[in-house]
Amino acid sequence: MNKQQLIDNIRRKQSFLCVGLDTDIKKIPEHLLAEEDPVFAFNKGIIDATADLCVAYKPNLAFYECLGVKGWQALEKTVKYIRQEYPDQFIIADAKRGDIGNTSAMYARSFFEDLKVDAVTVAPYMGEDSVTPFLGYDGTWVILLALTSNKGSHDFQLTEDKGGERLFEKVLRKSQEWAGDDRMMYVVGATQGRAFEDIRKVVPGHFLLVPGVGAQGGSLEEVCKYGMTKDCGLIVNSSRGIIYAGKGEDFASAARQAAKEVQLQMAEQLKVIC
Amino acid sequence: MNKQQLIDNIRRKQSFLCVGLDTDIKKIPEHLLAEEDPVFAFNKGIIDATADLCVAYKPNLAFYECLGVKGWQALEKTVKYIRQEYPDQFIIADAKRGDIGNTSAMYARSFFEDLKVDAVTVAPYMGEDSVTPFLGYDGTWVILLALTSNKGSHDFQLTEDKGGERLFEKVLRKSQEWAGDDRMMYVVGATQGRAFEDIRKVVPGHFLLVPGVGAQGGSLEEVCKYGMTKDCGLIVNSSRGIIYAGKGEDFASAARQAAKEVQLQMAEQLKVIC
Numbered sequence: 290m291n292k293q294q295l296i297d298n299i300r301r302k303q304s305f306l307c308v309g310l311d312t313d314i315k316k317i318p319e320h321l322l323a324e325e326d327p328v329f330a331f332n333k334g335i336i337d338a339t340a341d342l343c344v345a346y347k348p349n350l351a352f353y354e355c356l357g358v359k360g361w362q363a364l365e366k367t368v369k370y371i372r373q374e375y376p377d378q379f380i381i382a383d384a385k386r387g388d389i390g391n392t393s394a395m396y397a398r399s400f401f402e403d404l405k406v407d408a409v410t411v412a413p414y415m416g417e418d419s420v421t422p423f424l425g426y427d428g429t430w431v432i433l434l435a436l437t438s439n440k441g442s443h444d445f446q447l448t449e450d451k452g453g454e455r456l457f458e459k460v461l462r463k464s465q466e467w468a469g470d471d472r473m474m475y476v477v478g479a480t481q482g483r484a485f486e487d488i489r490k491v492v493p494g495h496f497l498l499v500p501g502v503g504a505q506g507g508s509l510e511e512v513c514k515y516g517m518t519k520d521c522g523l524i525v526n527s528s529r530g531i532i533y534a535g536k537g538e539d540f541a542s543a544a545r546q547a548a549k550e551v552q553l554q555m556a557e558q559l560k561v562i563c
Numbered sequence: 564m565n566k567q568q569l570i571d572n573i574r575r576k577q578s579f580l581c582v583g584l585d586t587d588i589k590k591i592p593e594h595l596l597a598e599e600d601p602v603f604a605f606n607k608g609i610i611d612a613t614a615d616l617c618v619a620y621k622p623n624l625a626f627y628e629c630l631g632v633k634g635w636q637a638l639e640k641t642v643k644y645i646r647q648e649y650p651d652q653f654i655i656a657d658a659k660r661g662d663i664g665n666t667s668a669m670y671a672r673s674f675f676e677d678l679k680v681d682a683v684t685v686a687p688y689m690g691e692d693s694v695t696p697f698l699g700y701d702g703t704w705v706i707l708l709a710l711t712s713n714k715g716s717h718d719f720q721l722t723e724d725k726g727g728e729r730l731f732e733k734v735l736r737k738s739q740e741w742a743g744d745d746r747m748m749y750v751v752g753a754t755q756g757r758a759f760e761d762i763r764k765v766v767p768g769h770f771l772l773v774p775g776v777g778a779q780g781g782s783l784e785e786v787c788k789y790g791m792t793k794d795c796g797l798i799v800n801s802s803r804g805i806i807y808a809g810k811g812e813d814f815a816s817a818a819r820q821a822a823k824e825v826q827l828q829m830a831e832q833l834k835v836i837c
Contacts, residue, residue, distance in 0.1 A: 311666070351662060351669035357639060357677055361632045385662050387686060388625060389713040389779075392585070395625035403631055412661060414688045414708055416715020434688055439663040441690020444737055445730065450722050456730065463718055505663075 290379050290407050291428060292471050295496070296520045298344045298377055303556035305521050306548065307345035307381065307498070308335065309528025310367065311352050316533055318540050328356065328363035329370075331540070335532050336371060338541040339548040345379040345524055346371055347498075368404050379524070380406040381498070385434065386423075387412035393422040401426040408432050410476060410498070413460045417467055424468050431473050435460050436488065438478025438501030461491040470495040477516070479507020479525065485515035496522050502551075503530030509551070513558040521562060527551055564653050564681050565702060566745050569770070570794045572618045572651055577830035579795050580822065581619035581655065581772070582609065583802025584641065585626050590807055592814050602630065602637035605814070607644060609806050612815040613822040619653040619798055620645055621772075642678050653798070654680040655706065655772070660697075661686040667696040675700040682706050684750060684772070687734045691741055698742050705747050709734050710762065712752025712775030735765040744769040751790070753781020753799065759789035770796050776825075777804030783825070787832040795836060801825055 299305045310332055317331040324330040336346065348367060353360035371378050382404060386396045393411075400409045400423075408430035411420055423431045436446055436457040446457045454462075461475060470492070477488055479501035488497070497516055501507035502525055509525060516523055531551070535543025573579045584606055591605040598604040610620065622641060627634035645652050656678060660670045667685075674683045674697075682704035685694050697705045710720055710731040720731045728736075735749060744766070751762055753775035762771070771790055775781035776799055783799060790797055805825070809817025 313669070349662075349666055349669075351660075351666045351673070355669045355673040355677065357673070358632050358635045361635050365631060383662075385686070385689075386625075386659065388623075388657075388659050389711070389774075392623055392625045395587070395623075395629045399625070399629040399631070403629065412659070412686045412688050414686050414719060415659075415711050415713060416718030416720070418713050418715040420715075437663070437689050439689060439692050441692040441694075444690030445688060445733065446690070448722075448724050448730065448733060450724055456719065456722065459719065459722065500663075 292496070295344065295379055299521050299559070302341065302344055303559055304342055304344055304552045305523050305525055305555055306343040306551050307347050307524045307526040308339050308343045308531055308548065309383070309500070309526045310335065310346055310348040310532065311528040312532065313352055314356060318537055320538055326363055326366065328353070328360070329366045332363070332367045333370060334541040335544050336375065338545040339531065340375045340378065342545070342548040342552040345381060347381040347383045347526055349528070350382060350384040365404065368406060372405065379408065381408045381410065381432065382406040383410045385410050385412050387415050387419045389415070390418040390422055393419050394425070397423045397425060401429050408474070410434065413464065420464065421467055424472055431468065432498050433460065433464055433473060433475050435475040436477050436481050436484055438480045438505050438507065442478065458487065458491055461488065465492070474498050474524070476500065478505070479509070479512050480505055482511050483515055485512060489516065494518065494522070496524060498524050498526065500526045503527045509554055509558065517558065517562065519562050521559065525555070566770070569618065569653055573795045573833070576615065576618055577833055578616055578618055578826045579797050579799055579829055580617040580825050581621050581798045581800040582613050582617045582805055582822065583657070583774070583800045584609065584620055584622040584806065585802040586806065587626055588630060592811055594812055600637055600640065602627070602634070603640045606637070606641045608815040609818050610645060610649065612819040613805065614649045614652065616819070616822040616826040619655060621655040621657045621800055623802070624656060624658040639678065642680060646679065653682065655682045655684065656680040657684045659684050659686050659708065661689050661693045663689070664692040664696055667693050668699070671697045671699060675703050682748070684708065687738065694738065695741055698746055705742065706772050707734065707738055707747060707749050709749040710751050710755050710758055712754045712779050712781065716752065732761065732765055735762065739766070748772050750774065752779070753783070753786050754779055756785050757789055759786065763790065768792065768796070770798060772798050772800065774800045777801045783828055783832065791832065791836065793836050795833065799829070
């Protein structure tokens with residue numbers, strides 16, 4: 290999916306919501322455990338209930354890998370299902386990979402040739418040749434970690450160099466030599482508040498993938514106030530707040546209700562640019 | 564495996580070699596493609612041929628994930644096989660993971676509860692709460708990226724802060740608040756030469772996992788000269804240089820020959836401390 294298609298979807302659906310498929314077998318409703326593939330059954334329920342309210346889905350690889358072979362099967366089925374039933378969805382493999390060139394190339398092969406997702410989250414620590422192999426596929430995206438939503442983001446990402454540039458700012462600046470805003474996005478946590486102002490000074494036109502609204506306590510209003518561009522420029526993710534909104538057989542309708550509430554808040558925010 | 568057991572294995576085998584199982588289905592000998600599980604068949608051949616010459620095996624997750632379900636099956640079989648046949652081997656899942664707490668906890672579950680490896684490589688960019696969940700299992704290790712072997716290591720890892728501390732040095736210093744040298748190791752590329760001197764000033768007693776000897780051009784002599792401690796303190800990895808030493812039906816004996824050459828060089832280096 291290219292940038293304009295994503296922008297069109299956001300305007301049409303009045304939503305820039307990404308539903309995070311952090312599907313934990315230990316947290317899904319009991320009645321699904323009788324299914325042949327409980328994780329896929331749960332995802333299918335969530336996806337069918339929310340597809341008209343969001344523009345993206347973000348399966349978190351950790352939650353599938355921890356089930357080994359079964360987890361990979363559930364992940365593959367989930368991505369195929371979204372592709373077939375909801376082709377307008379932007380699919381993000383939240384993997385936070387990054388390794389030496391030949392290894393990153395293997396990861397890229399997994400995600401873009403086999404799984405066929407639109408984007409992969411990548412960690413910048415190892416630099417250019419750990420990131421560029423993910424850029425070798427047409428129409429796909431790298432979403433690079435910049436300023437994350439967790440407490441640990443303060444440990445290294447905010448370190449100032451001699452010129453006063455913080456590490457996350459250096460990542461934003463330097464990585465623009467590798468790809469433009471038509472191929473690269475950045476992860477910026479919703480919990481970072483006014484830092485969005487500083488980020489927009491370095492990457493005024495890039496889309497930002499914003500986790501941390503909901504369970505992690507970030508504010509949608511604040512994110513939009515400081516981070517939104519004329520093209521929206523934001524994909525805001527919510528995982529636990531939506532997929533675990535309901536604990537029982539009503540899990541899908543409860544997820545829809547939770548997603549609808551976020552979508553309405555987003556429509557409100559989009560009035561500024563639409 | 565604890566630190567003393569690892570040191571004992573190194574002294575007994577006169578080797579601190581880790582064989583990297585970067586098994587690329589596109590590079591293994593043709594005759595193995597007829598096997599039910601060619602990747603496992605290749606790994607088994609390599610392992611049986613090298614187990615007495617090395618102290619560790621390091622499957623690189625990228626090479627298994629890119630085969631989807633089949634890849635995970637091959638990985639699980641490989642780890643189980645090493646555990647059963649060669650219980651004195653230190654098994655490293657080279658995954659370079661790192662995410663917010665609840666996600667890192669899921670990755671940790673995969674590697675330590677299910678796969679049952681001894682160690683996982685972790686990326687430090689997201690800070691403390693992305694690393695500590697990997698420390699929640701007895702007798703297991705985190706191997707944190709510090710100064711990697713690739714060209715991109717210069718992009719961010721060498722950035723100096725206002726006090727003149729480079730990012731990789733801050734990672735080494737800060738992470739010692741999370742675990743000691745009995746639970747944590749660091750990845751330092753063999754291509755970094757004299758930087759090992761600076762690294763030993765910050766982590767004099769920690770084991771270092773050193774990739775980059777062989778295909779990437781690092782020098783074993785230089786690594787030992789600047790990085791070796793009285794307990795060795797080094798696990799030096801070679802992947803392509805050993806597992807692809809032979810291209811045909813002799814791949815295992817060729818790998819053994821290549822591993823033997825490295826082991827003899829290591830025995831020479833160990834004379835200093837034994």
